[in-house]
Amino acid sequence: MELELRHFKIIVAVAEAGSITKAASTLGLAQPALTAQLHRIERALGGPLFERDRKGARPTPLGELVLSRARLLLPAVSGLREEAARFANNASLPGDTPSRLRLGSATGPVLGGLVHQLNAAYPDLHVTTHVSWSSEELAAMVADGRVDYTLAGVCGDAPPPSQPGLIWRTLATDPVFVLLSDKHPLSTQSEVELGDLAGVQWGATPGDGCFADCFAAACARAGFTPRTLYETDVVSCIDLVESGDAVVLCQPMFRQMPGVVAVPIAGNPLRWRNLIGWHPDGSAAAFSDQLVKLASQAYADVIARSARYTEFLRDHPGFGVELPEGPSSN
Missing domain, CATH: 1.10.10.10 (Winged helix-like DNA-binding domain superfamily/Winged helix DNA-binding domain)
Structure with a gap:
């Protein structure tokens, strides 16, 4: 036997x-x-x-x-x-294309566009998504192999999420705009001074990192201390703006809708870097070049749908989608 x-x-x-x-x-x-x-x-x-x-x-x-x-x-x-x-x-699809791809994303405008790009370019690829307000949580999921790639954001020149061993590439750097009610007296301005909003209450979508501290520091440089910073979901942020209860910090490609308008802040005191991260030993790591290209294209498409941000970029070429660069490790 x-x-x-x-x-x-x-x-x-x-x-x-x-x-x-x-x-x-x-x-x-x-x-x-x-x-x-x-x-x-x-x-x-x-x-x-x-x-x-x-x-x-x-x-x-x-x-x-x-x-x-x-x-x-x-x-x-x-x-x-x-x-x-x-x-x-x-190995079921040709080349370095995996048969499935698990994407994580923090709050941001690119995930939907990236899924569209993937579906169009790789119709046999099975894509799943996981969304969290915490970039640190998403980075940990990449490190643990629970997702293959994650879209995340960090404030200004802050480092990527602290999970060691990951590779990060910057997709774009954007200024932070303010979302105003179209009835607000400053809503028709080409830009607003941060100090002119000293008396308002503020809102933003939640996130980890140093953004709240950077916002407070920018307000201090403008000569005031912000009264309140509500952290809530996108729909509630819009409700707060429409009702006049708050001014909301937003990304510049915010899609225009009745009742609200996104306006640049003079001097662009707040910036946001949009990143994509993965683990070099991950099961789908060989797909990184293709995915970065598709994510960059998805970001460019989002920007193109915003006439105001497109116009802004003509005068501020340092912002927007970045040229391809080598990856950075954390």
């Missing part, structure tokens, strides 16, 4: 259960059937593996030797199967 993996599983099960009867119950076998299989295994290995009496089953010296090998062999084979499954899953 040639030994198979199931035979080593039986040996480990008997040793861990301490008796043939308990091992048979664990394995879902009848006790006589398990006893007969164990006898055949022992004959194949040349001697008894267990001493059996009324107290149970204890490994013999030969049994200890076989157990030590089985406890190495079984996890190794299980790991091999998992790696082979991942390889087969990621």
Whole structure:
């Protein structure tokens, strides 16, 4: 009889259960059937593996030797199967294109456009998404292999999320605009001075990092301390602006809609860098060049839909989508 993996599983099960009867119950076998299989295994290995009496089953010296090998062999084979499954899953499309792609994204305008770009360019690619307000959480998910890539943002010149070992590439750098009600007296201006908004209440979508501190510092340079900074979802931010209860800090490509208008802040005191990150050993890392190109195109498409930001970029060429660059590690 040639030994198979199931035979080593039986040996480990008997040793861990301490008796043939308990091992048979664990394995879902009848006790006589398990006893007969164990006898055949022992004959194949040349001697008894267990001493059996009324107290149970204890490994013999030969049994200890076989157990030590089985406890190495079984996890190794299980790991091999998992790696082979991942390889087969990621090798089903030509070239470096994986068969599935898991995308993470913090609050931002690019995820939908990137999914559209992927669907158009790779119709057989299965894309799933995970959204969180926390860039640090998304970076941890990339490091743990729960998502393949993540879109994230950081304030000004701040470093990428602190998860070590990831590669980050900057897609774009944008100024922060303010979202005003179209009834606000400053809504028709080409730009607003931050100090002219000293008496208002503020709103923004939530996020981690230093943005709140940078905003407070910009207000201090403008000569005032902000009264309130509401952190809430996009829909509630728009409601606060429409009702006149707050002015909201927003990204410059905010899609125009009735009742609100996005206006630049004079001097652009607040900036936001939009990043894409991945792990160099991730299962879809070989797809990084293609994905960065598609993400950049998705970002350019979003900008093109904003007439105001497009006009702004003509006079401020340092902002917007960045030229291709080498990756940076964190």
